[in-house]
Amino acid sequence: MIYVSSLSKALAPGFRTGFAVSPPALTAHVAAAARAAATMPSAALAGVAADLIASGAAHAARAAQRTETLARLGIAREYLPNAAFTAAVTPHLWIALPEPWRADPFAAEAYRRGVAVSPASAFATTRIAPEAVRVSLSAPHDHAQLRRGLAIVRDLLRDPPLGGVTI
The missing domain is CATH 3.90.1150.10 (Aspartate Aminotransferase, domain 1)
Known part of the structure; x- marks a missing residue:
């Protein structure tokens, strides 16, 4: 099973960063499909997204939104x-x-x-x-x-x- 989500749905509409989680055996295929099907967010936006997730701020914001x-x-x-x-x-x-x-x-x-x-x-x-x-x-x-x-x-x-x- 592959899980796909986006911070634009979970946190804020303008936050156009998505993530996919897959079994290790499918990771290379999922990454290739993502590169072929979409443009990537800026490195700065991806970094902010990663920091929000790692710090727990994204979870807190999502809980407040819920x-x-x-x-x-x-x-x-x-x-x-x-x-x-x-x-x-x-x-x-x-x-x-x-x-x-x-x-x-x-x-x-x-x-x-x-x-x-x-x-x-x-x-x-x-x-x-x-x-x-x-x-x-x-x-x-x-x-x-x-x-x-x-x-x-x-x-x-x-x-x-x-x-x-x-x-």
């Missing part, structure tokens, strides 16, 4: 109890939209009200995407801003558009 993500998921559960929550601790959630909502008009109306959500089509690999939106829980600066945004999303879900939606 605590904050759990708090934000708890807030989301208060406002959106019917949303699809995964077992994973992720900084976003997916909301399957009720009829007659469609994802693109929902996202546009949310944006008009000051909340940015992403329609599922932004992540689709085919032409067919579910009528769902992705809500980022990490984008708001604080819990108050998150609560305001989730209240807007909740209200939109409760009050479908009058006269249907444009398809």
Whole structure:
């Protein structure tokens, strides 16, 4: 088994450094594949990443991030109890939209009200995407801003558009 991770997911989006851990018998193959498939980060960035990991600072930052993500998921559960929550601790959630909502008009109306959500089509690999939106829980600066945004999303879900939606 080969484990692959990235500090851009674990610590901060701009920290574009990844790591792979493999059985010793596969190390040379994994290293060759990494060199062939990707550009390498600067030596300085790789050094900072290694120091953060070795010192324990990366672990502490990740633990703090996990605590904050759990708090934000708890807030989301208060406002959106019917949303699809995964077992994973992720900084976003997916909301399957009720009829007659469609994802693109929902996202546009949310944006008009000051909340940015992403329609599922932004992540689709085919032409067919579910009528769902992705809500980022990490984008708001604080819990108050998150609560305001989730209240807007909740209200939109409760009050479908009058006269249907444009398809």
